Amino acid sequence: MHFKAVIFDMDGVLIDSELYWKEEGHHFFERRGVPFTPQLSARLSGQSMRENMRWVKEEFGFPESVEELCAERVRATDHIYTQAAGILPGVEDLLKQLHAAGCKAAIASGSFTYRIETIVDRFGWSNYFQTLASTDDVNFVGKPDPAIYLFTAKQLGVNPAECVVVEDSVNGLQAAKRAGMACIAAPNPRWSWGDFSSADLTVDTLVDRKVFDFIGL
Secondary structure, X not given: OOOOEEEEOOEOOOEOHHHHHHHHHHHHHHOOOOOOOHHHHHHHOOXXXXXXXXXXXXXXXXXXXHHHHHHHHHHHHHHHHHHHOOEOOOXXXXXXXXXXXXXXXXXXXXXXXXXXXXXXXXXXXOOOOOEXXXXXXXXXXXXXXXXXXXXXXXXXXXXXXXXXXXXXXXXXXXXXXXXXXXXXXXOOOOOOOOOXXXXXXXXXXXXXXXXXXXXXX
């Protein structure tokens, strides 16, 4: 093994939830007269909902409170985690091989803790992950700040330099690098946008054998 722990982002890496977030984003912004551009989507990716709604309120002058905006988005997106989202290609094979090799694994996501737990329970992944971390755990500070990745490494008892992160967003990639971790980028053209050139490895999907080789499986 080249690393002691693999830390996964959840949305867009383990599950295809970003497809549904993209659809909801169009509804949320365009009914307020704001085009939901790839740049806007990338700006919001990886951050906590509270951070995002605070920013959009200030940026676009929405009349609702941050709490009202958050509540609206929660109501519109809970079904993504309880019903809609599916597992992305290569994920289950990678998780099984990491578990068999005795490598620690964690999820570090901008999603709420209850949504991470919902996904882990839905797909029977509880044995695969030693830690489930959310921006809930770091005062709602999301990516590209490295806080969530540093918190996750501490919970795992692993030095950040011995961790590799799997990400699909530029904010997540920047957070991983700022935490002193290696990063595998798996951007998906259906929802990822931006410059991933600083990643240690970039692949189209986690099916790619280069992912396993890079980790040392």
